Amino acid sequence: LASGAGLLTGPTSVILRGLSAMICLPYDRAVPAVRAAMAQIGRLDDHEMMQMGTAIASLTTFLCDIPWRDAALDRAADAARHAGALQALDSLLWVISLAQLTGGSVQRATTCIEDVRNVRRAMGYDSEHVANAALLAWTGAPREVVRQIGAGAAAVGFGGVGASATWALAVRDLAEGHYRDAYRGLRPQVTDPFLQVTPLQFADFAEAAVRSGHRSEAVPYVEELGRRAAVNGSTWLRGLAQRSRALISPDREAESHFRAAVGTLEATTAPVDIGRVHLLYGEWLRRMRRRREARHHLQVALEQLNRGGGAIFADRVRAEIEATGVPAGSAVDHEPHGLTAQELAVARQAAAGRTNAEIAAGMFISPNTVDYHLRKVFQKFGISSRRQLADRLDPGGGPTT
Helix, strand or coil: CHHHHHCCCCHHHHHHHHHHHHHHCCHHHHHHHHHHHHHHHHCCCHHHHCCCHHHHHHHHHHHCCHHHHHHHHHHHHHHHHHHCCHHHHHHHHHHHHHHCCCCCCHHHHHHHHHHHHHHHHHCCCCCCCCCCHHHHHHCCCCHHHHHHHHHHHHHCCCHHHHHHHHHHHHHHHHHCCCHHHHHHHHHHHHHCCCCCCHHHHHHHHHHHHHHCCCHHHHHHHHHHHHHHHHHHCCHHHHHHHHHHHHHHCCHHHHHHHHHHHHHHHCCCCCHHHHHHHHHHHHHHHHHCCCHHHHHHHHHHHHHHHHHHCCHHHHHHHHHHHHHCCCCCCCCCCCCHHHCCHHHHHHHHHHHCCCCHHHHHHHHCCCHHHHHHHHHHHHHHHCCCCHHHHHHHECCCCCECC
């Protein structure tokens, strides 16, 4: 890339220099070139912009700049829609779906994958096996299916997709309280990093390491999170660094870091991460026997996680709420209609007119499992047919209240 950039002039040279800096230079030295590349992409016309999905995702991920990432990818996708460039739109929607799992919304990631299927049907292609492995992990797909899809992607050169699948399974382990499994899943990745993707996993590794008895191993990664946040100025990354610092700190110091992390992350548009910091703070408060304060933060955690599609954490939150002395199923649980992430994904596709067989193929589950989830959805919504589903789901894909 660096050699190629030297042979060119103009916008392409600037973008290539940014990409090569991201790969070849130390982080501090790379950031200015990466910023210049993103600024150059922002100046491209719509036709050029819609070809830049992978570059946008890579460069903004390196900078941990979630607002810039989302704005640029949305602009590129809008340009592709207006131009009727279906192949470019297909690629962009897939990239957005993967990107939204970091500092974004699992619900939006699910919507984008469904849009990919619609685009592929419009192009006359098979749409039944479109799969974002990391999203499947977040929405409850069988673990072995996620592993196989991730491994297959890595084998054909999509290393970021494979790494993201492993990462998502580790996050699911964290959500379910399987901290040792999360540690075992993430440790090989952080010790053998993959470009811009692995540093995003440092906060999850810190949580897994601390909770599984390997606190000392978490410390250098927490330090690196803080260093990178100071260099790139990312509010989101600073919040993750503060959250991670709280986990490795002694109790007399932890609360100030938790409070800082809550304030920082609440200034972002990342509901899952906001929910997770409230969960961790609530767990710490309960351990300090400050149950009333813990209950407040746990309730906020549940609300934010449900809003962002992070329902895989819901059972962990509810268990903590119950441990504060509030009975399970009380009014503190504000999850809309109690839908799980997989029930919501099935409901959305059924409302869009997809058959059980089509839903099953796309989600890598059996038609009987789809039928089971639909029956649960009907029961929770108090309805009896698919025609009624659309009225009970808001435009963003979540239940109406």
